[in-house]
Each structure stands twice: as C-alpha cells, then as structure tokens.
Amino acid sequence: MLITGIKSKPVYAPLQPDLRGRYHLMVGHGVGGEPLLRVLGDLQTAAPSSGAHTQILYVTDAAAADSITGQIRAAKVANVRLFERGDELLAAFQAVLAGSLMGTRLYVAGPESFMGLVMRIALQFNLNKDEIRAEECGTLARRVYCIHCCSATENVRTNITQCGCGRWLVVRDHYSRRLAAYMGVMVDAEAPGELPPVKEVFL
Amino acid sequence: MNHADTIVVRVVAIEQVTPQIKHFTLAPAAGGNFPAFSGGSHIIVVMRGVNRIHRNPYSLMSSPGQLETYEVSVRRMEQSRGGSHFMHDQVQVGNELEIAHPVNLFPLDKIARKHLLIAGGIGITPFMAQLADLRTAGVPYELHYATRSPEHCAFGGLLSEREPGRVQKYYDCTGELIDFEGLLSNQPLGTHVYVCGPAPMIEKVVATARERGWPDSHIHWEQFSAPPVGDAFDVYLARSSLKVHVVPDQSLLESIEAAGVEVPYLCRGGVCGFCRTKVVEVDGTLVHNDHFLSDEEKASGKTIMPCVSRARCSKLVLDL
Ligand code: FES
Numbered sequence: 271m272l273i274t275g276i277k278s279k280p281v282y283a284p285l286q287p288d289l290r291g292r293y294h295l296m297v298g299h300g301v302g303g304e305p306l307l308r309v310l311g312d313l314q315t316a317a318p319s320s321g322a323h324t325q326i327l328y329v330t331d332a333a334a335a336d337s338i339t340g341q342i343r344a345a346k347v348a349n350v351r352l353f354e355r356g357d358e359l360l361a362a363f364q365a366v367l368a369g370s371l372m373g374t375r376l377y378v379a380g381p382e383s384f385m386g387l388v389m390r391i392a393l394q395f396n397l398n399k400d401e402i403r404a405e406e407c408g409t410l411a412r413r414v415y416c417i418h419c420c421s422a423t424e425n426v427r428t429n430i431t432q433c434g435c436g437r438w439l440v441v442r443d444h445y446s447r448r449l450a451a452y453m454g455v456m457v458d459a460e461a462p463g464e465l466p467p468v469k470e471v472f473l
Numbered sequence: 474m475n476h477a478d479t480i481v482v483r484v485v486a487i488e489q490v491t492p493q494i495k496h497f498t499l500a501p502a503a504g505g506n507f508p509a510f511s512g513g514s515h516i517i518v519v520m521r522g523v524n525r526i527h528r529n530p531y532s533l534m535s536s537p538g539q540l541e542t543y544e545v546s547v548r549r550m551e552q553s554r555g556g557s558h559f560m561h562d563q564v565q566v567g568n569e570l571e572i573a574h575p576v577n578l579f580p581l582d583k584i585a586r587k588h589l590l591i592a593g594g595i596g597i598t599p600f601m602a603q604l605a606d607l608r609t610a611g612v613p614y615e616l617h618y619a620t621r622s623p624e625h626c627a628f629g630g631l632l633s634e635r636e637p638g639r640v641q642k643y644y645d646c647t648g649e650l651i652d653f654e655g656l657l658s659n660q661p662l663g664t665h666v667y668v669c670g671p672a673p674m675i676e677k678v679v680a681t682a683r684e685r686g687w688p689d690s691h692i693h694w695e696q697f698s699a700p701p702v703g704d705a706f707d708v709y710l711a712r713s714s715l716k717v718h719v720v721p722d723q724s725l726l727e728s729i730e731a732a733g734v735e736v737p738y739l740c741r742g743g744v745c746g747f748c749r750t751k752v753v754e755v756d757g758t759l760v761h762n763d764h765f766l767s768d769e770e771k772a773s774g775k776t777i778m779p780c781v782s783r784a785r786c787s788k789l790v791l792d793l
Contacts (some may be wrong), residue, residue, distance in 0.1 A: 290686055291686045292684065292686035293686070298576070321697055360678050367662055370657060370661070371658070371660060372501060372657070372660040372661070372662060372664050372686065372691065373658075373663060373685050373686025375686075393585065395661070395663045396582075396584050396585055396586050396663030396665075397662065397663070398688060398691070400689060400690050401688050401690075448684060
C-alpha cells in the first residue's frame, strides 16, 4: 500500500552543463562524485575557461571509491572543499550561496535524501528549476517525516517504517520540499498492530 | 474577460504631470471601494467616442492598500489611433468612463530575495503600485528610472521623497545611461529583474541579463504594444458569416468588436495570449505585432493576435 502517483515526488535527470551560467557550483555526496566529475568534464570541454568560476563541495563517504575523491580533490577549479559529514557541507553550502551572484548554476548529485536537504537550502535562496540540475544516484533511501510527531527518520528503505515516537508509518510519495522529506502516515490507526507486509522498496 | 463585467467610474481628478503625461484619479461611480489588486496590474479603460469605442490598457499606479480610487497615467502618443488623445483632450473631471477589472500580467515574484526595477519613461507606471507593495514587504529593492529630462521625469519628486536612497534617476539630456552590464553582473542570488519601458530598453535588459547568466525565470518585462496603424483590409468571420472592413487606424480586434462579435481579451497589447484566433485563410501576409506567439507560430500563419496584429492582404478569413 505504497501511495504512488503523487506529483510532488522530485524529478531528477543526468547532469548536463548549462553553458548559459557564469558561475558553477557543484555539490555532491558519496556516489554523487561520479556524475559531478562527468559534468565537470563536459563543462570544461565546452567552456575551457569555466574552471575559474567553478566550485565543488563534496562529502566523502564509504560508498564512493577513493579514486573519485582523489579526482575531485585534484579538479582544476577555483575552489574544492571536502567534508566528512553532510551537515558540515550543508552549512558551507549555505554560506557559499549567501555570497553568490545571479548567474550561478547549481549541480547536485548524491542519494536522494541528501539532494532534498540541498534543495531545501537552494529554495531559501530562490533558486528556480532553471538554475538547478540534479541527478539522484546511490540509494533511494528516503528521509521520512512523521506527520504525527513531526520528526524525521533518515535512510528509510522500507515501505513501512517505525518512527522514533513508536508509530508505524506508511511512506507516501508525497514529498515536501520545505521539509525535505516524504510524508509518513500512521498505517495501523484503525487496527492497531495490523501491519501490511514490510518490504524493502527504496534501495 | 468580456464587456459585461466593467465597472463604471467617475474621473475625480486630472493632473498634467509632464508635458506628455496626464494622471487620472478614478472613483467608482456607484460609490464604495474598487476591487483589490496587486502591484503590476492593469485595467482596460473603455472610452466611448462619437463614432468609435477605444479600449486601452493602463497600469494601475495607486497603492494596492487604498481602494477608494484607482490612478492611471496616460502618455499622449504622437501616432495615437485615438485612445490617448481621447483621454488627453476629451476627458474632464466629473466624466464617467468604464473600466474592466484589474488583471496582473506583471506580478512581483513572491519569494524573490531582491527586486531590481528598471523603468523607461511611461514605463514607470506599473512600478508605482509595486513600490507601494515593496515598501512594506521587507525585501531589498531598487529602482533605476530613465527619462528624457527632469521635466519628463514623471513622479520624480514623489519617488525621491518616498524611496530615499532606493531610486536612481537618469536623464538622456545629460547623457546619463543606465549601466545594464554593471547592474546585472552584481546582483545577489535570488534577485529578480523587472523592466518596463520602450522596446529597445526591454530588449537590452533581457539580452544583457541572459548574457550575464540570468535564467528566464528571474527576468520579467512588460510592454503593451499599441496596435500600429496599417493598410486597410477585409476580414471574413467564418463562423459568424460576417464581412468586416478594417480601416488603417482601427485594430483588427476593434473592428471585429464593432461588428458585434466578441473575442476574449485581457491586455489588448499583444502580451496575454487571450485573443489568440485561428486563421482559416489569407491571400497575403499576416503582420504580427504581438509578444506572445513564438517565431515559429508567427511564421506558420495559423494563428493571429487580433488586438495588435493585422494583415497585408485583400482577404483574411478567421475562425470566429
Ligand atoms: S488581448 Fe492580450 S494578446 Fe491580445
């Protein structure tokens, strides 16, 4: 009983360089490093001088090969910053946006829940669809917001999950950009303890 | 929008604000308040002349927080087909006119982090109401306003008074030009640019913004074209089985309306797309003057915006 077909589910596509941009800001997490390197290569081929206006913020994690991290560290761009944790990157990302000018394009790649957190900050800076390219890769694990206790659970891979408040939630496709999470709704409200089969669906 | 839902208004004040611009204050003839609107809205003013009805769009300039009156400014167009001359020469305090409900085709972006307003001449009008909204919105903004000379700078004094430090004026007569490049190269992320003024100014701002990497969703412009004068031609309305003659100084839309056929419209200036009409047949060329159809649509000759466009032909057949 996964509730699907809801339009708010974000749409992602393979990263393409946007040559109309003057500044390029690339943000990635773990396996997102590969698509970032790919789009960086495409950008530098099409616009060889773009490196001077390109910055990369990247979270290294175990899911990504060391060679990717090495290549990102060595990228010929104005600024590369590596982070060990997502929240460190998000704080730095926010500071970079605060000092950025119109003409900036954002490229984001990583697991979906990371992308959601990045997008939420981008939204605060009024970045629109035509300024953002996003490619989801790696795990589809979701960040789930419990509509009953208002807390979020990270890395949910199953259709049904237990929130910290003890409630069993069904994970909907209804996504909130403001909360950067999918909505979780109590599944056994009518018949407490009666759960539909729990399946791994967000892999 | 059609003609039934107009509001009868009384002209309560007229002021000559520059050698070419008159400012009109209107109140509902039936008393009470006007409908609410947001900055950037326009109204259509219906002027019943002796043997012609003019319907011209004018931006609302009064504060959206004050609905006892609406204010519009009208520039006397040198090559007027009558509307602006009617407003300047015929309309007196106490007269009644009709207006259509306000429509906003030039709204401010609600989540912008900064608003950059650029006006040329009479293009200041939509910004007057937007500024009233912005003064209380708590979001940074600035206005760059170019006119021929201080004498032609409508509301210049009022703006300096209301917007200290946020308005910059430029006068052609002293050679001051807006530095579009500089202005559009240094705006913080989340800025929206709005431009209203003569066509070359709009083109320059849009082109410069794009060239400086601005995405289209942050670029806004408004330009109501006045329907240009052209050759006379005949139009056949296929569904109504009517033949209508279009004289040089009357628009296609006005001619069709005069024959009693209604076409939906919002702007009458080639912007909104509401009057879009199918062309069944034409034995010459369509003269497209709108800002709505794409170049391909214009080239295909299958549709026309009769509020501003016409034809150079002896026979045009429309699906009306
Ligand atoms: S009425 Fe708006 S385009 Fe014709």
